[in-house]
Amino acid sequence: MKPIRSDWTDVVLVCRKCAKKLDGGFGPGEEQTLPKALRAAISRREGGKVMKKPRRKGARVAVIEVPCLDICPKNAVIVIPAGTPGSWRSVPRGADLDALVNDLAPAREGA
Numbered sequence: 113m114k115p116i117r118s119d120w121t122d123v124v125l126v127c128r129k130c131a132k133k134l135d136g137g138f139g140p141g142e143e144q145t146l147p148k149a150l151r152a153a154i155s156r157r158e159g160g161k162v163m164k165k166p167r168r169k170g171a172r173v174a175v176i177e178v179p180c181l182d183i184c185p186k187n188a189v190i191v192i193p194a195g196t197p198g199s200w201r202s203v204p205r206g207a208d209l210d211a212l213v214n215d216l217a218p219a220r221e222g223a
């Protein structure tokens with residue numbers, strides 16, 4: 113296998129279907145989907161541009177949208193921090209995203 117280098121330090125998986133079902137629910141005025149609001153919160157914390165693909169410059173925590181995870185909560189979105197795959201989160205509408213980012217992908221020194 114050929115290794116592919118990325119500049120990501122953390123990966124957060126977000127259920128795309130949960131996010132779509134809420135039709136917003138996060139960020140200013142609760143008008144953004146969780147992936148979009150999460151990327152904005154990560155960008156604020158990292159002080160850079162958010163990446164969608166590996167090897168671009170910018171924030172180093174990646175938000176990856178994935179298909180339904182078969183939990184399907186009401187008024188919440190299922191999120192999996194890739195660093196702790198044994199502890200999924202059900203993120204309710206209107207959650208504090210800065211706290212969520214620090215919970216899902218704690219800031220690293222020198223990152």
Ligand code: FES
Binds near residue numbers: 129
């Ligand atoms: S719709 Fe998100 S877990 Fe099923």
